[in-house]
Amino acid sequence: MKAIVDCNSFYAACERVFKPSLHGKPVVVLSNNDGCIVSRTDEAKALGIQMAGPYYQNKKEIEENNVAVFSSNYHLYGDLSRRVMETLRLLSPQVEVYSVDESFLDLSGIDAGELFEYALFIKHTTELWTGIPVSVGVAPTKVLSKVANRLAKKDKSGTKGVVVLQTLEQQIEALRKTAVEDIWGVGHAGSKMLRMFNVNTAWDLRNRSEQWARKNLGGVVGVRLIKELNGMPCIEMKNPLTTKKMIATTRMFGKPVYELKELKEAVATYITRASEKLRRQSSAASALSIFLVHSDNRNQQEYAPSSRSSYITLPSATYLTNVLIAHAMPLVEALYNSGSKYIKAGVVLGNIVPCDMIQFNLFEAPESANAKQLMHMVDNINFSMRNDILKFASAGTKKNWKMRQEMRSKRFTTRWEELCIVK
């Protein structure tokens, strides 16, 4: 059996950990640049505040109801996430961290009769040790465990936050209660199509044949989904040591950018972030792609930005920030169109290989040991002290384009100077 442990309203819950007065009160957390609402507590949901809705459209509702609002504080969420995952690792031999707020757990060692009790124990332990409330779904497959988890979340008091789908009867009942668009793996396009075929619930979908799914539901993806709904596992637990195949850093600007110089600073800064991620997983990349999003002739009603991108393959894979910046700058210059209003830029690193397996190019000098040493020192200093205390000059110093984060809480757990003060 597999379990999925999912933190309830994770970002908002993190804010509550250090501000207990917010318990029982509506709380929302905004995306970068304070643009959209990305996390809401039950109280905020009850007020009709929509997930992923633009902040400014919900502002009235929020102010009238005294909803607590926070900019996203990734240092805090990242650290509390790590604490939750560390706790789960003590409770199961195999944990697959699926996202910042959820993990799949292997529960195959637990007796069938004790599954519910054990899932409840997982829930209570996690909440006690970290302060983050979670819901637990248990079932023979990942897709069914997601169905179970959703039901546990929907009815927290009735289910105690834990749902186990063990018997066929339990599974049938759960599938009947689940609409197709609420199935993990069925998105907007899929659910629209399924509804047209009169497939309205997960139970309806489960009863379609594999051949039908192969033809109508994205080939092997659809077949896998049907099998998983039928209790036949085909999405296995992932090896925790897998490295990322693509690394991206992309941001909206805090305000529109018109100057090439500022665009280049932003891209150099994003490359700095992306190459840190690259080095953290001991990898190197040989594909570099840059994109700029501009929003010219912007219609009042319609939000329709367009983007231009460009990419190059490097002579050999690298993880050196300065080398990547040097390759990126000409791309930015080529993409830049004087007079355009830029609202976002991004960097994507691809062709990722382990850094001890770099194929050197015959015609290029391999990276010197000194350069590697320097990179490690920069990372160590930036990590242990303050972000970006050491940086490349091309990343700029003023950063007029930096995103807005006007309501960010303190980084209580990762910065000495921001520790919580208890009187």
Next chain:
DNA sequence: TCTGGGGTCCTAGGACCC
């Protein structure tokens, strides 16, 4: 005035090979 960021996997189609 104002709409996030970072990933994965799959498929179709083109280029190329013998």
Next chain:
DNA sequence: TCTGGGGTCCTAGGACCC
């Protein structure tokens, strides 16, 4: 006059996830 079959590899783009 008649113009194959079977593969691999790569890329772009779509769908989906949180």
